[in-house]
Amino acid sequence: MPRTARKRSCTDFYHVIGRGINHERIFNQTREKNNLIRLLRKYLDKYEVELYAYVIMSTHFHLLIHADLKVLSSYLAIVLAEFAEYYNYKHNRNGHVFQNRFRSECIENTQYFWNCVRYIHMNPVNANIVKSPLKYRFSSLKEYETENSQIIHADAIRVYKKEFSDFEEYLDFHQKSSRQIFIDIPEEVEIQQQKFALALINQEAHRQGLDSPKEIIEQQSLRKDYQQKLRNDLRISKTRAVRLYRFVKRCIIGK
Incomplete structure (x- = not known):
């Protein structure tokens, strides 16, 4: 090939x-x-x-x-x-x-x-x-x-x-953070994406005037929109977006 x-x-x-x-x-x-x-x-x-x-x-x-x-x-x-x-x-x-x-x-x-x-x-x-x-x-x-x-x-x-x-x-x-994803070994790319996903949910909560990113997780329409934004911004599959969402959920509410 x-x-x-x-x-x-x-x-x-x-x-x-x-x-x-x-x-x-x-x-x-x-x-x-x-x-x-x-x-x-x-x-x-x-x-x-x-x-x-x-x-x-x-x-x-x-x-x-x-x-x-x-x-x-x-x-x-x-x-x-x-x-x-x-x-x-x-x-x-x-x-x-x-x-x-x-x-x-x-x-x-x-x-x-x-x-x-x-x-x-x-x-x-x-x-x-x-x-x-x-x-x-x-x-x-x-x-x-x-x-x-x-x-x-x-x-x-x-x-x-x-x-x-x-x-x-x-x-x-x-010491400043960046939302860009760089090429790296797979383990490091995953860490970059996880950091991005956490930053994004906090940004979205602030943009929508919510008291906490927990509200995005708790409301079906908001969490679907968040997962779609993950897919679009990171250019990843639906399966990968769901995995990242589960990681973010564990970090924020421990489940």
Whole structure:
């Protein structure tokens, strides 16, 4: 079956995610994370790729990259192939290391760009690894704090300084919530959708002048409208919307 062609971004900015095969923790050790960072740096100039944000988790990684789409594919092909060779030799194994090819989504406006940067940096916090994104060593946030671009492109620091008055404002921005859903491993997408569903029911209760989101759950017409809005906003199936509704119900009334 032919592969689906990647969508080309009108800005040449892409959010990229790659994950280990069969949920393997291919970046479990510090030196494995460091090796991927080394390889990302090694081929940046050769392929004219600009990196604006990254985070390396145990099972997957996120990158925000500015590049021509064909160049991006070539760049990641060599980076991931070299990492796979290293990983297989290190663990005395053969075969695939990554789950299929990397996934990508287009970043086509400024708001989505900054929300994506925030989502990438907040990955370790959302995974309950650290309480503050600055405490996580394997992300680009520290480079923004020091304004010393080791891997991220110099323009990343320039646009950050143009957008935010100082690093404290930038760090505060990371604490804000977003209703956008980003590509990720399935478990993380589910968490994003659950947060969205909770935020939506509270927003709908406020918009309709209700005292509590419980009123949406208690009234048939209101809960049907809420589930339909979940389907429309998240572009999910009716079955998935019902599952999210049940999660929200348990959170709000405990049943």
